[in-house]
Amino acid sequence: MNLSQKLKKRTPHLQKYNHYKGIFHHHELEGEVSNRMVFKGKEYIVWCMNDYLGLMNNQEAKEIESETTLALGASYPHSCRTTFGHTKHHDHLEDELSKMMNREASFLFQLGYMGIFSMIDAITDRHDTIIYDQFVHACAIDGVRMHNGRKFAFKHNDVDHLRKQLINSRKYQKDELGTTIVIVDGVYSMHGDIAPLEEIVALKEEFDFSLIVDDSHGFGVFGDNGRGTPEYFEVEDEVDLYISTFTKSMGNIGAFVSGNQDLIEYIRYNTRSQIFSRVLPLAQVLSCIKKLEVFQAEPERREKLWNNIRHFQSGMRAAGISIGKTQSAVTPVVINGSVEDCLDILSQLREYDVFSYMVTYPVVPEGTSLIRMVPTYNHTKEDIRLTIEAFQKVKAKNPNAFLQHKPVIIQDFKNKIESKVESPLSTSVLRKRERA
Numbered sequence: 001m002n003l004s005q006k007l008k009k010r011t012p013h014l015q016k017y018n019h020y021k022g023i024f025h026h027h028e029l030e031g032e033v034s035n036r037m038v039f040k041g042k043e044y045i046v047w048c049m050n051d052y053l054g055l056m057n058n059q060e061a062k063e064i065e066s067e068t069t070l071a072l073g074a075s076y077p078h079s080c081r082t083t084f085g086h087t088k089h090h091d092h093l094e095d096e097l098s099k100m101m102n103r104e105a106s107f108l109f110q111l112g113y114m115g116i117f118s119m120i121d122a123i124t125d126r127h128d129t130i131i132y133d134q135f136v137h138a139c140a141i142d143g144v145r146m147h148n149g150r151k152f153a154f155k156h157n158d159v160d161h162l163r164k165q166l167i168n169s170r171k172y173q174k175d176e177l178g179t180t181i182v183i184v185d186g187v188y189s190m191h192g193d194i195a196p197l198e199e200i201v202a203l204k205e206e207f208d209f210s211l212i213v214d215d216s217h218g219f220g221v222f223g224d225n226g227r228g229t230p231e232y233f234e235v236e237d238e239v240d241l242y243i244s245t246f247t248k249s250m251g252n253i254g255a256f257v258s259g260n261q262d263l264i265e266y267i268r269y270n271t272r273s274q275i276f277s278r279v280l281p282l283a284q285v286l287s288c289i290k291k292l293e294v295f296q297a298e299p300e301r302r303e304k305l306w307n308n309i310r311h312f313q314s315g316m317r318a319a320g321i322s323i324g325k326t327q328s329a330v331t332p333v334v335i336n337g338s339v340e341d342c343l344d345i346l347s348q349l350r351e352y353d354v355f356s357y358m359v360t361y362p363v364v365p366e367g368t369s370l371i372r373m374v375p376t377y378n379h380t381k382e383d384i385r386l387t388i389e390a391f392q393k394v395k396a397k398n399p400n401a402f403l404q405h406k407p408v409i410i411q412d413f414k415n416k417i418e419s420k421v422e423s424p425l426s427t428s429v430l431r432k433r434e435r436a
């Protein structure tokens with residue numbers, strides 16, 4: 001059997017629906033990216049951008065990008081950082097991020113996906129144990145896939161199960177060469193719930209592990225200063241590596257990781273996707289510097305974002321649309337029915353000029369389809385009103401589609417510990433709250 005014959009036998013989920021091109025995926029965008037966007041000549045209110053703070057179209061940043069591109073080209077400096085792809089501006093952006101995040105050091109990635117999976121590979125070896133939330137982003141999953149030591153998933157946001165997995169990992173830590181790493185997302189990008197970081201870091205009193213938080217959807221959104229979910233939970237000192245992409249609140253491309261000097265220096269010189277691949281272009285670096293400035297100087301952006309989140313989510317709930325247990329901007333509308341049923345709802349919403357996209361397997365567990373709605377700084381009261389009205393009209397035509405959130409399918413984990421273990425967590429968290 002040759003490769004083509006072999007691959008023809010597979011039915012990859014996304015590819016299976018390729019005749020829904022334009023409804024499900026590969027929408028043809030024209031013009032600007034904003035709260036209103038044009039696809040194939042028609043304008044829609046768009047709800048699938050993660051431009052939380054509305055910085056994507058920042059005029060000053062755009063001018064910086066244009067001037068740099070005119071002078072040096074859009075992809076300058078044409079090499080990887082360790083050879084001749086480095087400039088003082090890359091260092092400057094890292095310094096600004098470290099200052100803002102109150103961290104000793106930071107390191108840039110050209111893309112979050114490449115940076116995160118490769119960083120996980122770089123910092124671990126076969127002696128180490130990785131324990132990760134089952135719903136961490138695909139890039140962390142791929143990092144875990146590359147790991148040739150022990151790896152255990154814990155049930156989503158289930159701190160008792162994490163504790164069991166930590167007990168489980170202890171037996172492998174007799175090996176002096178190994179360490180344990182726990183990986184979570186700050187905000188889960190599909191259902192919008194947040195990691196119980198306060199309880200997770202409380203486990204550090206009992207277990208020896210390092211904590212990595214991918215806070216791509218929390219950076220800029222949570223915390224008084226936008227330092228994300230660890231700032232919100234006041235546990236920043238307990239997060240060993242903090243990661244965020246620039247593609248959400250920064251409205252740009254690229255990503256960063258912050259931590260202590262030793263960890264970041266190790267990551268800088270050992271992350272293969274950064275050593276063997278070209279650097280984040282200068283136009284983007286300078287643009288990020290400008291956007292970070294605005295991000296910090298205009299906290300009212302975060303305030304407006306949260307007003308929009310509250311306004312939109314309470315309106316959807318009042319209209320009887322189930323949006324699950326979101327605690328963030330990510331607003332999942334789970335549709336009862338098949339992928340085709342969900343695509344049909346999506347098409348009906350488009351008739352009312354409301355645009356979003358469907359998320360299905362493999363992004364969420366098999367059997368679940370959801371329409372992911374993301375309010376941002378740029379949305380207007382009118383956008384919100386029209387969209388809720390559109391949902392009401394579509395719901396009236398399809399009453400069963402919006403009934404209830406389907407329960408999320410939890411995988412049956414290998415390595416599950418069956419013995420009952422009393423968790424001291426709730427009491428330790430309570431004690432901490434009492435002290436505060």
Ligand SMILES: Cc1ncc(COP(=O)(O)O)c(C=O)c1O
Binds near residue numbers: 112246
């Ligand atoms: C939680 C999370 N981590 C990482 C990434 C990857 O970031 P990038 O788009 O910079 O590759 C994303 C992007 O969607 C994300 O949602």
